Amino acid sequence: MPVTINDIAKAANVSPSTVSRTIANNPRISEKTRERIFKLMKEMNYHPNMIARSLANKSTKIIGVIVTGSAEKAFQHPFFPEILSGIASGAYKSGYKILISSVNSAQEEKKAVSEYAMSGITSGIVLLASRVRNTSADELRQMDFPFVVVGRPENECDVNWVDNDNVRVGHDLTRHFLENGRREVAFLGASPEFTVTSDRLEGYKKALTENDIPVRDELIVNGKFVDDTGYGLMKELLDRGIRPDGVIACDDLLAFGAIRCLQEKGFRVPEDIAVAGVNNVPLDEYFDPPLTSVDVNAFSLGAKAFDLLITNMTSEHRSIDRAIVPARLIVRKSTV
Amino acid sequence: MPVTINDIAKAANVSPSTVSRTIANNPRISEKTRERIFKLMKEMNYHPNMIARSLANKSTKIIGVIVTGSAEKAFQHPFFPEILSGIASGAYKSGYKILISSVNSAQEEKKAVSEYAMSGITSGIVLLASRVRNTSADELRQMDFPFVVVGRPENECDVNWVDNDNVRVGHDLTRHFLENGRREVAFLGASPEFTVTSDRLEGYKKALTENDIPVRDELIVNGKFVDDTGYGLMKELLDRGIRPDGVIACDDLLAFGAIRCLQEKGFRVPEDIAVAGVNNVPLDEYFDPPLTSVDVNAFSLGAKAFDLLITNMTSEHRSIDRAIVPARLIVRKSTV
DNA sequence: ATAATGTGAGCAAACGGTTGCGCAGTTTAA
DNA sequence: TTAAACTGCGCAACCGTTTGCTCACATTAT
Incomplete structure (x- = not known):
């Protein structure tokens, strides 16, 4: 139903390729054509189909966030939402969307991870509330899929992570x-x-x-x-x-x-x-x-996690990075 | 890199169509073939590519949740996470993933809405913290895209919503x-x-x-x-x-x-x-x-919202539904 | 005048699935 | 015995974009 690149192409009397290249700002498109096409896109209310684009590109602008803890409880601890907004803040700036999923067992976590990673739906994953021994992390590393865990895992040297000290x-x-x-x-x-x-x-x-x-x-x-x-x-x-x-x-x-x-x-x-x-x-x-x-600066924890993830996703070679986010003791009356 | 339906087809000496139908549990596939193919899928660690599937189906198993309020603040109010987990809980059971996005102006909201709705990336939307006069809602209704708003909007008779009384x-x-x-x-x-x-x-x-x-x-x-x-x-x-x-x-x-x-x-x-x-x-x-x-039973608010959304998405004709979630006065010492 | 280079755009394959239609081979009905 | 129906599967088109290659035409160098 929605207007596609082909509709634009027909209306502009050019090939779909030309429209595609116009959108991608390919320099080999003349100024005239470019303007004509952009005008048509506005007029016809064209919006690129992300799904088709992702299929062709073999990559999406979506990252997955997996929260460990039951779906009913996990988000309610003030800590998680704050991390989440740290991630969301970074994602928003880079044009990424975030897909969240909360799981309540190591098994569900593994399932969610493989769904996210193998189905091509996300191009990176943030694991929250990592367990000491994280099998999902092992699996992701093994398939060379970009991810970062929030919270230092036991096998820390093999994965990207961010945490407080x-x-x-x-x-x-x-x-x-x-x-x-x-x-x-x-x-x-x-x-x-x-x-x-x-x-x-x-x-x-x-x-x-x-x-x-x-x-x-x-x-x-x-x-x-x-x-x-x-x-x-x-x-x-x-x-x-x-x-x-x-x-x-x-x-x-x-x-x-x-x-x-x-x-x-x-x-x-x-x-x-x-x-x-x-x-x-x-x-x-x-x-x-x-x-x-x-x-513990949860917001920074999330923001840093996103940074690391993006770095990992865009860099040629998988590197192992990590970030320590400073925590700050706040003294109130309960101890003095 | 990951194994596709074609790889399975080759390995099983059948056509891709047969593999696809096997996955879809099409009855016209013989028991033998079915078993052979399922076995191969396990062995070869096949995972369906959601993107390709979505493109072919023209629909995804993702719903969008749009939170009004700045990315830095919105999630931190205890109310939102709770609604969110209500939605997530329903989504999880029906195999839906949720894509969240927080916006801090009516304009950003509109942008997010059209991205979600027109790009084909989601097949339904939940709008949180609706404004009295919600232009996004108008737009969605006009394009006949399934959505529900949490919080009664002014133009209530035209949209699906869930709220307390x-x-x-x-x-x-x-x-x-x-x-x-x-x-x-x-x-x-x-x-x-x-x-x-x-x-x-x-x-x-x-x-x-x-x-x-x-x-x-x-x-x-x-x-x-x-x-x-x-x-x-x-x-x-x-x-x-x-x-x-x-x-x-x-x-x-x-x-x-x-x-x-x-x-x-x-x-x-x-x-x-x-x-x-x-x-x-x-x-x-x-x-x-x-x-x-x-x-206010925020969890139920979220869960109900998801129910309504699914109903709306799967039913042939767009209907207008709404749900009132009961709230309960809890008396504590600050008033007695 | 001819060859080399540059410019702007189209063809067609590919991404990984789904699905309508058709076609053999086998079973059932007349 | 022949037609009709069923069974199990393959062919090929399609979903909307991207991109390598090709090609016509215009420009510049020789």
Whole structure:
């Protein structure tokens, strides 16, 4: 139904090739013809068919973004949308569209990846919330398909990735607690399946060790990135008779849950127990008490990821790049 | 590079047509041939090229989602991601992928719409955060392209839409204030360009009138959907010497800002002034005081939108459907 | 005047599928 | 026994663009 390049060609009394070349700004088309054709395109409301173009070009202007986490939950964590808009911002400037898909198992992820990569529908992929051992990444690398993962994967040297220096995030947070006189700092992690958790834990341990404070395993617990378990994890810790003077949560939502639990039990935050989170969600400052957190700069994470992807897509030889996005400790009342 | 239908055909000693029909489960292919071909497809790791398929079919398995609001900000409001995941959830089940794009002006929206619709890249569109007068919608309807808008547009009878009953949302909220003895209830709206605001305002007025309370224009102010202006709007109201005993904000983020302002000025919430918002963002319950809000069921909004879209796409004749998603008042301490 | 070069545009194949039509070979009905 | 119907598959056109090659004509160099 819509007008095609052939319709324009007929109307202009030229061949389809000429119209195509006109659109592509090919210098071998005379100025007269060019103008005549452009005029007709406006008049007839011509819009190029992206599908046909992609088929001929064997490439599209679409990148795929794959979010790990159930379709119902994944987007709702403030962290993802922010990354997403970082990606979208870059994509918009370069004329790329983004195709998103959220999966909730490694298997679904693999399926989505092969659909995106092998069906020719995207010409690059961003993997969000990478698992420690990412089989999709292996597959993509093997088929030489451009992609970048957000979050350092275990096999980091073989893939493009962008991430914060999460060891440092853990380290900085811990040091902040120590500098404020805390000595028994608990660590509430998310699922250890994800690299962020283990990296931050590493930083936590490092900071303790540097300050000659023994790492006590009973102060370290793991959960998932949902708020309720922040409450649950904290409760478990308290029920076991453990009384830290500080709590580092791997996510603000975990911290919120933890604080609620502490307050219910009659502890004062930060007087009795200091609590900090990570991700600096917008409502940290409205919380009571305002929550100390780490701004991981999710937007930049997304933007950088897109940059890397484009570089990888357009460069002749697949190179291995990576970017470390700086994170920033934001001290609020929950820890001082 | 990747293996095509022709490669399979050669390997199986049949014609490409036969392979194609095998994939399409055409009954005129014998069981033997079918099995042989499927086996080869697995072995050779064949994946259909979606682009080619789309070109031949003149249709894709992709729907476009257009978000109004800047690429940097739009996704960050908790409301959008939730709608998005509602859409994604439906899409996933039906094998559709979603292409998202965020725009920050009516003009960009129009551009995105025509790109999506005319380039053949999507076969349906969801418009989020519809303006009162939506020119994109007019254009889409005119070209008979399947789409649905989330949020009732002004020209509602001509388009498919899904929304809450926002008049009722405003009405319920206001009645809640009145039932708690409030008599001077201010209304903090978002930009009147969007239908939600005017609808809720209508409900607000209706409830007042029903209770024989005069509508006072000086109690009604408009802003945008960003938290800072919640503070700003409230401050403006107070600076003008207005002292309401209740504040209805059209969005939780507005309410947060308003409350912060009130507290700074020494007012107690809810004792002096009750405040409620809309959207029931996850952190309402952590706020101090926990915020009364309305759960607009954004996920269902998205899911319903997808349903309507699919119906519209697959049905022979374009019909005009719409869906009202129930909203639910959630009373918390900020108003009682 | 002739050859070499440049200019502007068309032909046709290709991208990877889908599908209407036709055609053998086999089965069923008359 | 012959016609009709069915079965299983191939041929070729088509979807809308892109692009290598060719070609006619005009320009410049020899």
